[in-house]
Amino acid sequence: MSIEAANWAYAEDFVEEDRVILEARDVADQLGCVPVLPGVARAIEVLARTMRATSAVEIGTGAGISLTYLLRGMAPTGVVTTIDVEPEHHKAARRTVAAAGFAPERARMITGRALDVLPRLTDGGYDIVLVDARKSEYPAYLEHALRLLRSGGLLLIDNALWHGRVPDPAQRDKDTTAVRETLKAVREDERLTAVSLLASGDGLLTAIKD
Numbered sequence: 001m002s003i004e005a006a007n008w009a010y011a012e013d014f015v016e017e018d019r020v021i022l023e024a025r026d027v028a029d030q031l032g033c034v035p036v037l038p039g040v041a042r043a044i045e046v047l048a049r050t051m052r053a054t055s056a057v058e059i060g061t062g063a064g065i066s067l068t069y070l071l072r073g074m075a076p077t078g079v080v081t082t083i084d085v086e087p088e089h090h091k092a093a094r095r096t097v098a099a100a101g102f103a104p105e106r107a108r109m110i111t112g113r114a115l116d117v118l119p120r121l122t123d124g125g126y127d128i129v130l131v132d133a134r135k136s137e138y139p140a141y142l143e144h145a146l147r148l149l150r151s152g153g154l155l156l157i158d159n160a161l162w163h164g165r166v167p168d169p170a171q172r173d174k175d176t177t178a179v180r181e182t183l184k185a186v187r188e189d190e191r192l193t194a195v196s197l198l199a200s201g202d203g204l205l206t207a208i209k210d
């Protein structure tokens with residue numbers, strides 16, 4: 001194993017996950033939606049806590065793993081507006097959030113296609129936007145995120161390395177190209193600072209909106 005691969009594996013196993021999250025990961029597996037990996041999950045919690053975030057948008061709820069980590073990091077009054085196209089995923093996420101001990105009103109679930117729902121959310125109204133839904137739509141999600149984040153708000157983009165395909169120029173499929181384009185757009189956008197690409201999990205891109 002290379003040093004990089006050994007470091008990655010060690011870091012992903014470094015902090016144990018609790019029963020609620022492990023069960024939610026099993027459910028996610030059954031539903032066929034891939035959650036954030038443990039390193040990214042914990043980074044999301046740390047960042048949300050550091051910001052004392054009270055409002056977040058999540059694009060791609062899945063079975064509620066990243067949602068639960070967001071809620072764990074945010075202020076006790078914090079609310080996550082989370083979007084998913086699959087009602088079954090929202091049902092599972094509701095169970096995860098309840099098992100984690102959060103009141104249902106802390107997770108405002110909107111079922112629908114992200115690009116239909118996002119235009120209905122308030123400009124400048126959110127501390128955090130977490131992007132983790134359809135890869136080919138990442139460039140459009142970025143545009144919405146820039147509108148939705150308040151000044152000083154945090155942008156988080158999961159799967160920023162897309163299973164090692166983003167760094168490999170030979171990979172030119174639609175999803176990889178869209179993620180790669182999004183990374184470039186974030187790096188070049190003058191409204192975004194503190195841009196960082198964490199090689200944790202499947203890659204987490206972070207940036208702060210000025």
Ligand SMILES: C[S@@+](CC[C@H](N)C(=O)[O-])C[C@H]1O[C@@H](n2cnc3c(N)ncnc32)[C@H](O)[C@@H]1O
Binds near residue numbers: 035060089113
């Ligand atoms: C990678 S999973 C999200 C995992 C979740 N963030 C977690 O860590 O637990 C992606 C989710 O996006 C949803 N999705 C896919 N395309 C979508 C779209 N166009 N609009 C809204 N949700 C979508 C899928 O149903 C799936 O639940």
